[in-house]
Amino acid sequence: MSRIAGCFEQLKAQGRKALIPFLTAGDPNLETTLSLMHALVANGADIIELGFPFTDPTSDGPVIQRAVERALATNTSLKGVLETVSRFREEDDTTPVVLMGYLNPVECMGYQKFTDAAVASGVDGVLIVDMPPEESHDLEEIIHRTALDGIFLVAPTTSDARVSYICKQSSGYVYYVSLKGVTGAGNLDIESVKENLARVRANTDLPVGVGFGIKDATSARLISEIADAVVVGSALINNIEELDASKHYSREELQRHISLIKEMRDAMDA
Amino acid sequence: MSESKVLHGEYNSPDEHGHFGPYGGIFVGETLMPALDELNRKYAELKADPAFWAEFDYDLKHYVGRPSPLYFAERLTNKLGGARVFLKREDLNHTGAHKVNNTIGQALLAKAMGKTRIIAETGAGQHGVASATVAARLGLECHVYMGVEDIKRQSANVYRMKMLGANVVGVDSGSCTLKDAMNEALRDWATNVDNTYYIIGTVAGPHPYPMLVRDFQSVIGREAREQCIELTGRLPDTLVACVGGGSNAIGLFYPFIPDESVAMVGVEAGGHGLETGEHAAPLCTGQPGVLHGNRTYLMNDENGQILDTHSISAGLDYPGVGPEHSWLKDLHRATYTSVTDDETLEAFRMLTRVEGIIPALETSHAIAWVMKEAPKLPSDHIIIVNLSGRGDKDMHTVAEIEGMTL
Numbered sequence: 185m186s187r188i189a190g191c192f193e194q195l196k197a198q199g200r201k202a203l204i205p206f207l208t209a210g211d212p213n214l215e216t217t218l219s220l221m222h223a224l225v226a227n228g229a230d231i232i233e234l235g236f237p238f239t240d241p242t243s244d245g246p247v248i249q250r251a252v253e254r255a256l257a258t259n260t261s262l263k264g265v266l267e268t269v270s271r272f273r274e275e276d277d278t279t280p281v282v283l284m285g286y287l288n289p290v291e292c293m294g295y296q297k298f299t300d301a302a303v304a305s306g307v308d309g310v311l312i313v314d315m316p317p318e319e320s321h322d323l324e325e326i327i328h329r330t331a332l333d334g335i336f337l338v339a340p341t342t343s344d345a346r347v348s349y350i351c352k353q354s355s356g357y358v359y360y361v362s363l364k365g366v367t368g369a370g371n372l373d374i375e376s377v378k379e380n381l382a383r384v385r386a387n388t389d390l391p392v393g394v395g396f397g398i399k400d401a402t403s404a405r406l407i408s409e410i411a412d413a414v415v416v417g418s419a420l421i422n423n424i425e426e427l428d429a430s431k432h433y434s435r436e437e438l439q440r441h442i443s444l445i446k447e448m449r450d451a452m453d454a
Numbered sequence: 455m456s457e458s459k460v461l462h463g464e465y466n467s468p469d470e471h472g473h474f475g476p477y478g479g480i481f482v483g484e485t486l487m488p489a490l491d492e493l494n495r496k497y498a499e500l501k502a503d504p505a506f507w508a509e510f511d512y513d514l515k516h517y518v519g520r521p522s523p524l525y526f527a528e529r530l531t532n533k534l535g536g537a538r539v540f541l542k543r544e545d546l547n548h549t550g551a552h553k554v555n556n557t558i559g560q561a562l563l564a565k566a567m568g569k570t571r572i573i574a575e576t577g578a579g580q581h582g583v584a585s586a587t588v589a590a591r592l593g594l595e596c597h598v599y600m601g602v603e604d605i606k607r608q609s610a611n612v613y614r615m616k617m618l619g620a621n622v623v624g625v626d627s628g629s630c631t632l633k634d635a636m637n638e639a640l641r642d643w644a645t646n647v648d649n650t651y652y653i654i655g656t657v658a659g660p661h662p663y664p665m666l667v668r669d670f671q672s673v674i675g676r677e678a679r680e681q682c683i684e685l686t687g688r689l690p691d692t693l694v695a696c697v698g699g700g701s702n703a704i705g706l707f708y709p710f711i712p713d714e715s716v717a718m719v720g721v722e723a724g725g726h727g728l729e730t731g732e733h734a735a736p737l738c739t740g741q742p743g744v745l746h747g748n749r750t751y752l753m754n755d756e757n758g759q760i761l762d763t764h765s766i767s768a769g770l771d772y773p774g775v776g777p778e779h780s781w782l783k784d785l786h787r788a789t790y791t792s793v794t795d796d797e798t799l800e801a802f803r804m805l806t807r808v809e810g811i812i813p814a815l816e817t818s819h820a821i822a823w824v825m826k827e828a829p830k831l832p833s834d835h836i837i838i839v840n841l842s843g844r845g846d847k848d849m850h851t852v853a854e855i856e857g858m859t860l
Contacts, residue, residue, distance in 0.1 A: 239628060239760040240745060242640040243483040249627055261757040287481060287744045292758030314481045314744065318471065337484040341647060346487065364485055365645035 187280040187308045188333050188356040191230055192391045192412065201408040203449055204393060205442075206233040206284065206417035208251035210260025212429035214268045216438075220424065221272050221281075223435045223442055228449030231280045233311070233415065236265040238286035243313045245368035247418040250425065258429050262289040262298070266305045273306035282309035282335060282356070290323070299326045309333035309356045317353040324353065337361050338384055340376060351388035357413060358384055360394045368418025372397050378410050400444070401451035408452040420444055465711050467781060472661020472748075475784060477777035480660040482747045485644045494662045496567055501669070506562065513558045514673060517591075518548045520555075522674075524681035524838070529808045530824075537831035539824055540690070541811070541841040542678045542706065551814065551843030552674060552702045553584040557653055559670030561588035564651035571650045572596045575639040577604055577632035577698070578769030578816060579611025580843055581655030586620035588653075596620040599638045603630040604768040611847050629762045632698075632772045636746050656699025657776030660747030664776050671705025678838055679709055686836055692717045695840040696819040697737065697790065698770035700779045702842035707788060717789070720779060721819045723765035724792035734763035736775050737783055737790035750777040766795035766851070767815035769843075793822040801825055802845065802852065814843035815851065 185193070195202055205224050209217045221232055237255040241248060262285075269281050283302060290298050290312065302310065310332055315323065317336055327334050333356025338347055341364060351358060362377050363370050377394060384392050394407045395415030404414045424441045427433065467474045480490055500506040514520040522543045531539045544552035557574075564572060572589045574596070576582030582598040589596035598615055602624045605612050615622050628634040636659075643652045657664045657671070675693075682690050693710060695703035697720035710716045725733030733739070736751040743752040745760060753761045753773040765771040782788040793801075798815060801822035806812045813821060820839050828837060845852075853860050 238758070240633065240637050242637045242746070243485075243644065245641070253627075256759065263757070288752070288754060288760070289758035291743050291749075292754060292756070313483050314747075316480060316482070316484060316487050318487075319479050319481055339483070339485040339487075341485050341488040343488055350484075361483075361485060364647055366641045369645065 186331055186333055186356065187278065188231065191280050192357070195230060201411065201452055202230040202391070202393065202413035203228055203445065203452060204231045204233055204413050204415045205229050205420050205445055206235060206415060208235040208237060208248060208255050208421065209265040209268060210237055210255030210258055211251040211421070211424065212254050212427050213258040214260060214264050216427055216433055218268050218271055219433055219435050220438055220442065222275065223438045224445055225276060225279050226435070227442055227446045229279070229445055231282060231413070233282045233284045234265065234269065236262045236283060236285040236289060238289055241286060243366055245366040245418060247368045247421050251421050254429065262293055266301045266307070269307050270305040280308040281306065282311055283307050284311040284313065287312050287315045295323045295326050299330060299332065302332060303330050307332065309335050311335040311359060313337065317350055320353065335359055340364055340380055344383060347383050348387045351384065351390070354388065354390060357391040357393050358388060359415065360384055360392055360411070361396045362394050363397045365396070367396055370397050372403055374406050377407065381410055401447040404448035405451040414448065414452065416444070416448065467778065468661060468665055472665065474778045474781035476742065477750050477780040478661055478664055478748050480747060481744050481749065482660050483644060485647065489643070489647045490660055490662070492567070497563060497662055497666050500563065500566060509562060510559055514555065518554050518558060519546065520673065521677045522546050524678055524685060526685065527809050530805065533808055534825060534828040536829040536833065537835035537837045538833065539828055540682065540836065540838045542674060542838055544674060544702065544840060544842045545811070545813065545844035549580070549584045549587050550846065551580040551584070552671060552705060553581045553655060554587065555673055555705065556655065556667050556670045556701060557581070557584040557588045559666070560653045561592055564594070565592060567651060569649060569651035570594060571646060572653055573599070573639050573642050573650055574653045574655060575599045575632065575635040576655060577635070577771055578767065578814070579604070579608040579615065579847060580769060582620070582622070583611050583614050583618070585653045586615040586618035589620065590618045597623055597642065599623050599625055599635040599642070601629070601631040601635050602626045604632065607851050608768055608847055609850060631768065633760065640746070656701040657704045657778060658699045658746055658748060658750065658774055664748065664778055667701055668704045668708055668778060671701050672708045674702070674705035674840060675707060675709035678706060682836065682838060689713055689716055690836040690838045691715070692719060692835070692837045694719045694721065694820045694823055694837060696721050696770060696816050696842065697775060697779060698723065698734065698772050698816065700776040702840050704776060704778055706838070706840040711787060718787065719823060720788055720790045721823045722790060722792040723767060723770035723819060724794040725764040727794055728792060732764040733792065734765040734771050734773065735792040736773060737779060738792050742780065745774045748777045750774050750780045751783070766798055767819070769814070769816040770819065791823065793819050797822040799852070799855065811841070812845040813841060814845045815848045817842045
């Protein structure tokens, strides 16, 4: 069983929901990212979505755009991100890591080389935000020969026919984008999320995660009541924006920058 | 598809999924997939409707002022002393460039789809002006995304857009130019997808944009083909156009693709010279990758990060290119080359003085190629240059280079 499936199975047995923080790898540098990953797990993260930077993140709002700019300022590459996952695995062999990003860095590395490196470094899932299932054939064919999960997005605009098609292509979990717009935007409409999750669940037994626009412990708890996983990105990154690339931070020092994760965890488990 | 099939008139691109060979396609976040599907279906329906094209033709004739002339540049020809040079005068269109052909077509689509809000990205401001113009004409709300760097160098067009009632949104992320304006327009579209129509200004972006922008711009090549036969009794030998995203070039080239004897040359922005890395010439120097919804030749580093580009002309300052150009390059049906900023300025001055036509700096790239190549060609060789836009918008840039303030 993959780490992702195992993680959801265990949570289910405990009657809990998954908390999935998103970090832009290399913000402000990869050393700090590694420490943040461990600190996130210590504070209640179940799975980590690790964004590899791309200059033109068209699905992201200003918070993640700035995170990407900081990561690129310290020359963070996809290769460096994969090496960071390897180093994370030296200490943590259980927490699933999902790589998330845009296609061009993957194309540039080559699909086979990327997949081999992802497997070797201990990555569990891959989510390419600008690669809809229609364009995913070549990469998915390679990924499906490995234990990696291929994760896809469902949006509020997705038709029923497409929901079914996307669910068939997905493994690991399905990521439901809770609003029309970019990451970190707007306010959540819980009723709309509820209706759309029902559409997804009608098509798959996979766990369903919800992300985009989950800002605080209250919204995390509300979403955890209807979804299997809560994804938080921009709200978390807001609190690590002030980290300095030239400084070294201990995990304890990073604690106060990720207190949101502990608050969300407590609210979700209450 | 093999090269010989293309040359024997079987060119039929893109396929139903928007692929031009390995290029094109649809690479966007899921939120936009249904909107692109809706656009694709609506366009397929209208494309088959003669009434749609009748309305398009009517607007082009009575509002844009088409057909644009094919003008024999006799003094330029004599001065260069080689091939006969004809200029396809897209600069004479309403709003001053070829861009309006496309915005007229897409405005009809927006209207048919019941959208009330128009967004657009712009580099030189010509597409922004052309979008603001059709929005004003239809009474639609219009927001134009433009890099703050381009707002500085194209201030005249910024003011025109504002006069037309558009909201010009400055984009200060990344390199603050056309690429970043397109990022921001895509974000706006994902947020306001229910009521918003995104008028992409070039033959790039996700399917069906490269196809539909080409179809609307092809009026350039269809007219030029007829006009050339009428004026000279035969087809031209060489077509030349500048290539940024590549809409004016595709517009001229597309109707000639089956005509094996007609050579096609796309001229990219060589900036300070290809060897300096400071240019915007992905077809000359780049490799295939994915940006802004399509697979195409790109300028990126060894990690797949998009590189900053440089060109004297804001409209060519873009690290990608329309996917059909990538395909035509690989098929060797068109060739792509570049000229530098300096050669461009020289061409700008020469056409202005010799023919009394002030070309846009974008267009001046095509003229610069003609200045270099026409003298080497025989006097019975016919070149058609797409004179894609007028240079009024560039007065500030050129004056600044010449040490003057306006």
